[in-house]
C-alpha cells in the first residue's frame with residue numbers, strides 16, 4: 360500500500376504528481392516507479408490522459424476519486440464536451456482502468472490537425488508563486504494545452520522548456536527550476552496577441568464547465584450547428600450553408616496569421632475543417648475548432664454557453680419530433696395566453712427550468728408555435744453554467760482548525776514514539792487536506808501554527824534521542840554511543856548538527 364502519495368496541487372497534471380512521488384521517495388528507475396504504483400513494469404507515461412486513476416485515487420484521501428482526478432488533473436475536459444456519450448463513457452472507463460492503447464485514437468487526437476505540445480511549458484512567475492507556497496514547482500495542466508499560450512494570471516507568453524513530453528522514450532519528468540536555463544519564451548505576431556489571450560481565457564472557461572455538457576450523438580451536433588448558422592443568417596436557401604460568408608466571418612474575427620499559427624488556416628479546400636464542421640458531423644472536431652468557429656459566429660456570448668444552448672435546443676427538438684403531430688404554421692398576429700405565460704416564465708428562469716416547471720405548456724407551444732418558441736427561447740435568462748458554490752466563512756474555519764491543531768499537538772506532546780509531525784501530517788489529521796492547501800491565504804492562524812509547531816528534522820531527531828535517554832534512565836542501563844544511536848533509529852552520518860550537539864551533551 361502506498362501511503363505517502365502526494366496530494367495534487369491545484370490544476371496539476373496527475374502525471375506531475377506521479378513525478379513528484381518518484382522524487383520524494385528517491386525512485387530513479389522508471390520501471391521500479393511504475394511497478395510500485397501500478398504493478399506494471401511496462402507503462403508508457405502520458406502527460407495528458409493518465410490512466411490507472413482508480414488505483415491512484417486509492418492512494419489519496421477519501422474525497423478524491425477517479426472522476427475528480429479526470430476533471431481537475433487531466434486534459435480530458437478538452438475532449439469531453441465534443442464527443443458523443445458512447446465515446447466519453449469508453450474513455451472514462453479507460454482512464455480509470457489499465458486499458459491504454461486506443462484511447463488517443465478513439466478521441467481523434469492522433470488524427471487531429473491540432474498539434475500537441477512536444478515540450479513541457481510553464482510560466483516562471485507561476486513557478487515563483489508555487490515555490491513560495493509549496494516549496495516545490497509542478498506542471499500545470501493548462502500550460503500544456505495548444506491554444507493556451509499565454510499565462511492569464513501574469514499576462515505574458517509561456518516559456519517552452521527542453522523537457523520532452525512526447526516521444527518514444529517518455530518518462531515521468533518532474534517540474535524543476537533548472538528548466539529555466541534551457542527554455543525560451545513563445546513568440547507570436549504582436550497583432551495576434553489579444554486573440555491568444557482571448558483563446559487562453561476561453562480554454563480556462565472550457566476546463567471549468569466541460570463536465571456539464573453532454574452530447575448524445577453526432578446528429579445532435581449537426582443539428583445544433585445548423586440551427587446556429589441559420590440563426591446567424593448564414594444559409595443560402597433553406598438548407599445550404601453559405602460557406603463563403605462563414606469563412607469571411609471567421610477570417611475577419613481571428614485574422615489569417617492567428618489561424619495559421621494553429622494550423623487552421625486552410626478554409627477553402629473542399630475538405631477543410633470549417634466546411635466539414637458546418638456539414639453533417641461524422642467525427643469529432645477539436646476544442647479549438649469549436650471555440651474558434653462559435654466565437655466568430657457569436658462574439659458577444661461565451662462560446663461554451665452558446666454551444667450548450669444550441670445542443671440543448673437540438674436535443675429537445677429531436678425528443679419532441681417523436682411526439683409532434685402536424686406543426687401548424689404561425690398565423691396569429693397577437694400572442695396567445697400560452698405564449699404570454701411562457702414569456703413571463705423565461706423572463707425569470709432558464710428555458711430548461713421553465714420547461715421543467717410547466718412541461719404541458721411547453722409541449723402545447725411546441726406543437727402550435729414552434730418557430731416562435733425556438734426564437735423566443737434565445738432571449739431567456741441564461742442558466743448558470745455551474746451550481747454556485749456555498750460560501751465558506753474562513754474566519755470561523757480558521758479558528759476551528761486552530762483549536763483542532765492545539766488538541767492534536769497536546770496529544771502528541773505526550774507521545775514520544777509518534778512519527779515526525781510534519782506540516783503535511785498535521786494537515787492530514789485535520790481531514791481537509793485539499794481545502795487547506797488550496798486556501799492557505801484565507802487561513803492565517805492555521806498557517807502560522809503549522810509553521811511554528813510542525814516538527815523540523817532537528818527536533819524530531821532530538822525527540823528520538825530523548826526517548827532512548829528516558830529508557831536508559833528508567834531501566835537503569837548504560838548504552839554505548841553506537842547502540843544508543845541505533846536504538847534511536849539514527850546513525851552518526853544522519854545526525855543534524857543541532858541533534859549532534861544535543862547527543863554529545865547527554866552522552867557527557
Ligand SMILES: [Zn+2]
Pocket residue numbers: 482483484485486510511512513514
Ligand atoms: Zn503565470
